[in-house]
Amino acid sequence: MTESHWERTSSRGEELIIDTFSLADYEAVARLWDEGGPGVSRRPTDGFEGVRLKLSRDPDLFLVARLGTAVVGVVIGGFDGWRAYVYHLAIAPAYRRRGIASALMDELEARLRAKGALKAKCQIMVGNDVSLAFFRQRGYEIEDFTVPAGKWLTDWRPEELQDETQTTGSD
Numbered sequence: 001m002t003e004s005h006w007e008r009t010s011s012r013g014e015e016l017i018i019d020t021f022s023l024a025d026y027e028a029v030a031r032l033w034d035e036g037g038p039g040v041s042r043r044p045t046d047g048f049e050g051v052r053l054k055l056s057r058d059p060d061l062f063l064v065a066r067l068g069t070a071v072v073g074v075v076i077g078g079f080d081g082w083r084a085y086v087y088h089l090a091i092a093p094a095y096r097r098r099g100i101a102s103a104l105m106d107e108l109e110a111r112l113r114a115k116g117a118l119k120a121k122c123q124i125m126v127g128n129d130v131s132l133a134f135f136r137q138r139g140y141e142i143e144d145f146t147v148p149a150g151k152w153l154t155d156w157r158p159e160e161l162q163d164e165t166q167t168t169g170s171d
């Protein structure tokens with residue numbers, strides 16, 4: 001079996017566990033998103049109730065990375081039976097570049113394949129070069145023949161759309 005990035009870089013015998021998210025993880029996961037910088041912003045969908053609603057669909061695609069009792073990484077997958085999406089990938093700043101995002105994505109892609117998904121997509125904020133480098137080295141290709149478009153089905157508007165000068169999407 002090929003040694004994973006995590007196994008190569010973890011010198012302290014720590015066991016990295018990729019696990020399904022549970023609501024008890026919410027505060028830790030929200031912190032990871034808050035620490036994620038401009039690449040991950042918390043929107044109305046990401047509050048406790050929004051996350052609970054997500055668990056009504058494909059809860060097994062909402063993954064966390066655990067080291068001991070700490071939650072050090074998170075990713076949300078979605079599959080509607082047709083398209084597969086990857087959302088809100090974030091790793092605790094102190095644990096980046098050790099293969100944790102790779103381990104989360106390996107597991108998420110395996111679970112998506114098992115459900116029959118043929119392709120996974122994600123949205124990367126303009127200027128998030130680290131995320132771009134991460135997804136590119138996993139084989140994700142930039143598809144600039146489409147433009148992301150979205151409509152909030154509530155009155156809430158993201159700050160960057162309030163002056164209607166920008167139209168980029170968020171993951």
Ligand SMILES: CC(C)(COP(=O)(O)OP(=O)(O)OC[C@H]1O[C@@H](n2cnc3c(N)ncnc32)[C@H](O)[C@@H]1OP(=O)(O)O)[C@@H](O)C(=O)NCCC(=O)NCCS
Binds near residue numbers: 040089091092122137
């Ligand atoms: C993007 C992010 C999830 C990557 O997590 P990570 O655990 O550090 O990634 P990995 O260690 O698995 O990296 C795997 C490979 O991705 C690429 N990569 C990761 N971080 C990189 C960086 N800062 N610069 C260049 N390449 C990078 C490298 O090829 C790396 O392999 P290597 O370390 O052997 O060179 C993490 O930086 C993060 O949480 N960023 C803030 C939130 C965010 O932007 N999320 C993405 C939303 S779309």
